[in-house]
Amino acid sequence: MRQSRWLILSTMAVLACSAPLDTTAPLEPMALAECTLNSDRVPPQAPLDSSTPDSRWAEAARQVPGGWGGLFFEDKALTVYLVDPRQQVEAAQALLEFGIGISGARVKQGRWDFGQLFDWHFYIKSQLGDEEIVVTSSDIDEVRNRLVYGVVDEETQRTTITFLGSLDLPCELVMLEVRGFFHY
Numbered sequence: 001m002r003q004s005r006w007l008i009l010s011t012m013a014v015l016a017c018s019a020p021l022d023t024t025a026p027l028e029p030m031a032l033a034e035c036t037l038n039s040d041r042v043p044p045q046a047p048l049d050s051s052t053p054d055s056r057w058a059e060a061a062r063q064v065p066g067g068w069g070g071l072f073f074e075d076k077a078l079t080v081y082l083v084d085p086r087q088q089v090e091a092a093q094a095l096l097e098f099g100i101g102i103s104g105a106r107v108k109q110g111r112w113d114f115g116q117l118f119d120w121h122f123y124i125k126s127q128l129g130d131e132e133i134v135v136t137s138s139d140i141d142e143v144r145n146r147l148v149y150g151v152v153d154e155e156t157q158r159t160t161i162t163f164l165g166s167l168d169l170p171c172e173l174v175m176l177e178v179r180g181f182f183h184y
Helices: 051-063 086-094 114-128 152-163
Strands: 006-009 012-015 068-074 077-082 106-109 135-139 146-151 174-178
Touching: 012 146, 051 068, 051 114, 068 114, 068 152, 086 106, 086 146, 106 114, 114 146, 114 152, 146 152
Parallel strands: 077 106, 146 174
Antiparallel strands: 006 012, 012 174, 068 077, 135 146
């Protein structure tokens, strides 16, 4: 069963597949596209290159129990995402082998581990190659446990939403933000 809803929040679009839109909230849906609810679909595994931090984190996430989604500081506290927070002790021990210490960190329930985000990021980038869509930025965002793409304007945002909807992506994977062009 497929359910979809791309919500565009003034300058941000969030891929979400949840309950029907709350019409009392200040969110205005501007476009709809499909995503796969509870999808088992996975992208091809992206090649790892140990010279990049994202690649090293993806390698760690593929080996660490609990589905490690990355780490960041929130309210001055070290915070980590784990897909399965019950495996915090095992994840902490395994991450030490990668030189990553998370002792005493806050643990949040994540939807994605960093390896999955890395693979989806690689897949989407490979699909964008033939499209005439201007993406001004892209990021594996550890704080939001999502992929975040910046686009030039609202027209490009609508085009990108339609394109991403054609990729049969899992829900709650991608966020789009209208950021304009980067100026030096």
